[in-house]
Amino acid sequence: MSIPDDVIKQPTEVNTENMEVDIPIHDIPANKEVEQVSIISENSTKPPPFKRRKGDDEPKEPLTEVILRRLTKMKEGDTVMLKLPSDAIKVVTIEKNGLIQLGKYGSFPSSQLIDLHYDITYEIIGGSFTSSSSSSSSTSRNSTPLPFLNEEINNKKDKKGKGKSKENDSKSNPGWKNILRPLKRQNVVEAVIDDITETNEHIHDLPEIEKQTLSHEEIAELKLNGMSVEEIIKKQEEAHEKFKLKTEFSKEKWRRRKEKKFSTTVHPLSPSIPNILSHYSERSPTSILHLRMDTLSQILNMSNIRPGGRYLVVDDTSGLVTSAILERIGAKGKILLFTNSDSPPAWGVLQTMNISERELECVKWLNWMEAQEDYERPPPPPEDDNAKPAKVAQRLRKHNAQVAELNATRDELHLGGWDGLIIASTLSPISILSFLTQYLIGSAQLVVYSPYQQILVELLNWSKKDPNYLNDTLSESWERTYQVLPGRTHPMMNTSSTGGYLWSAIRVHPSKYQPDSHFRSKRRKTGNGKSSNKVIEDDNLQKDNEEIQIQVNKKNDIVEVEAEIQNTEGEVIYNLFQ
Structure with missing residues (x-):
């Protein structure tokens, strides 16, 4: 039985000069196009073929919108600087399945920061907190629920352990239930100095331990009962014997100091140059x-x-x-x-x-x-x-x-x-x-x-x-x-x-042209009454074979300097006074 000629497969030929592979025509179906694949050799200077990436034809977002969104909203994968109540800054990376731990200030899921705005103070509250209970005294601003307190106690026990632990990744960690909520702005104390009658003359400076009106055990018990930070500070004010003797400014400083100690808030700083520079100036000034x-x-x-x-x-x-x-x-x-x-x-x-x-x-x-x-x-x-x-x-x-x-x-x-x-x-x-x-x-x-x-x-x-x-x-x-x-x-x-x-x-680009002011005549008095002829050579004025000859003549004790330029043959090619 004879085999038809159109069925016989021809051997593949390789062109070593251009490094192009010739594919047999009989192996390619009739309904498909032939695609030629080229391989760049070592001696080839041909640039690689341009490949259009996916999405190049789509209209791009204006660059101003990209910059504005970077400075206003947080997204997954961003590096964020969190300002804590103690004014310390902690740099974290937003991960969808990560947990951010802030020591005694608590922890919260990293995904809570996604799509939030910068430069707003957020309050860390327990997951059981709802908006319907926000009006109650036990869940007011800076509230500290029981799960959050248990987490704080666990953080104190594991204070020596650094880095990521298995507890951070475990869903049993109480921090996974915490959420972030914008904190209401506090009113600034506006007082007129003339209206202030209180003085600090009857207040004595005492050690910090003696200033503490409530013990740590009492504060922990108040937190277990679900009391907010504001209520704890109010309790301390009532127990403070000489609090009423303070001025309004001193009272406000005292409240701010207590809020830094007991508050559980974070303040994401926008990635702007002033914030970045302030952070590096405190953290590592030598690096900048x-x-x-x-x-x-x-x-x-x-x-x-x-x-x-x-x-x-x-x-x-x-x-x-x-x-x-x-x-x-x-x-x-x-x-x-x-x-x-x-x-x-x-x-x-x-x-x-x-x-x-x-x-x-x-x-x-x-x-x-x-x-x-x-x-x-x-x-x-x-x-x-x-x-x-x-x-x-x-x-x-x-x-x-x-x-x-x-x-x-x-x-x-x-x-x-x-x-x-x-x-x-x-x-x-x-x-x-x-x-x-x-x-x-x-x-x-x-x-x-x-x-x-x-x-x-x-x-x-x-x-x-x-x-x-x-x-x-x-x-x-x-x-x-x-x-x-x-x-x-x-x-x-x-x-x-x-x-x-x-x-x-x-x-500036200095000019090679020498203006006439460089050859301006100079007049000076001399004490010598004799006339003289001198030839003065100046390295800055010599050009190739040209010489500058200056003739000095005595007139009424004033020397007049006449300058002319001669070439090697003695011909005058330039005279200042002609």
């Missing part, structure tokens, strides 16, 4: 080079940061300066960062601010070595002979994409036209300015921050001799925090000694 809020505002002002601007940034403040610039430009512009590492910098401030990928599209980075104009990226390591062609092609595509992105960033730097240079680093500012100033446009702003004055003094002496910098100055800001309340406005007792120092200048 002791940068202060007033100094940071001066940096943004002197640098003329605006939407649509293009800026070069050298940041060693954990990303604080970069985040401030990114927030000021509204993610509309370009920021090019320089780092010492070979990998993208992992800055804690950018993570704490929950900045999205869309906002980071305008931020690029380069290594100092990659920023050099004569830099060449080394080729990829040789592949194993036994490696699969598909994996080899995948690695080559990834390498080619990285090289293309790197070259695009380098070309953007070397083309110049940048609007400013901001430096907040421990590196030598003179070396950085010498390298990056050439890429700035005219009238670009340059700002250098340093916590040490001597470094910027040396920079100022160096910049005064360089014609590329104009109006270079060295400044220091000063800040004093004030308490502003009705009838009790005063400066705070404690403040920081310094917020660092700033060097600022304007980039």
Whole structure:
């Protein structure tokens, strides 16, 4: 029996030059199209094929809405700073199935924070609490139900244990039943100083233990009975013998102090620059080079940061300066960062601010070595002979994409036209300015921050001799925090000694043209009555083979200087007075 020719399968042919696989036509059904798969070879410079990601055709949300939502509402995966009643700040991450424990202030499910607003004080209450019982005295503001008290007792027993425990993940933990509810705002005490008749002259300062009107056992018993924090504070006021002798301001301070001790509230802080800076200043000031809020505002002002601007940034403040610039430009512009590492910098401030990928599209980075104009990226390591062609092609595509992105960033730097240079680093500012100033446009702003004055003094002496910098100055800001309340406005007792120092200048392009004022005649009196002819050579005025000859003639004890320029043949090519 003979086999038809159209049924015989032909062998597969491989083209080694273009690395393209030819698929036999007889193996493909007639109703399907032929798709040609190409593999990039090592010597190929063809860029990888563009693949449209899912959702690219869909209209994107306005960037302003993305930024506004990031600063107003919490969502799953966000890093949130919780301000406790003791004014301490605890940084947590919102997880759908997580439990946030705050020590003596209780705990609550992490999912309770989802879709809540920032900068609002929330009260931690038991899960059995309902809105219908909110009017009763036992469930008023800052109530402490029995499950919450049991949880507080368990936290005290396990105080030495740190990290996540099995009890946190167990649904039997009483904290899973707690919920968050917005706390009503309290009225500020408004008192007129002239109407105050009480004084503190009959009140003696006693140790904190003797000031306690109720014992810990009595307070625990009141909590077991379901008494709220306000009622507990009221009980302490009644037991305080000399409470009525206090002034209204002193009474308010006493109540605030008790609320910080017994309240179970949290206050999520919005991920804004002032809140982030305040948190890092107390937690780790060295990581942000002791940068202060007033100094940071001066940096943004002197640098003329605006939407649509293009800026070069050298940041060693954990990303604080970069985040401030990114927030000021509204993610509309370009920021090019320089780092010492070979990998993208992992800055804690950018993570704490929950900045999205869309906002980071305008931020690029380069290594100092990659920023050099004569830099060449080394080729990829040789592949194993036994490696699969598909994996080899995948690695080559990834390498080619990285090289293309790197070259695009380098070309953007070397083309110049940048609007400013901001430096907040421990590196030598003179070396950085010498390298990056050439890429700035005219009238670009340059700002250098340093916590040490001597470094910027040396920079100022160096910049005064360089014609590329104009109006270079060295400044220091000063800040004093004030308490502003009705009838009790005063400066705070404690403040920081310094917020660092700033060097600022304007980039100019010096002209090569020498104006006539450089050759202007000079007249001076001399005590010598003899006339003389002198030839004075000036290194700054010599050009190639040209010489400047100055003739000196004596007239009434006044010397007139006539300048003319002659070439090597003795011909006059320029005379100042002609």
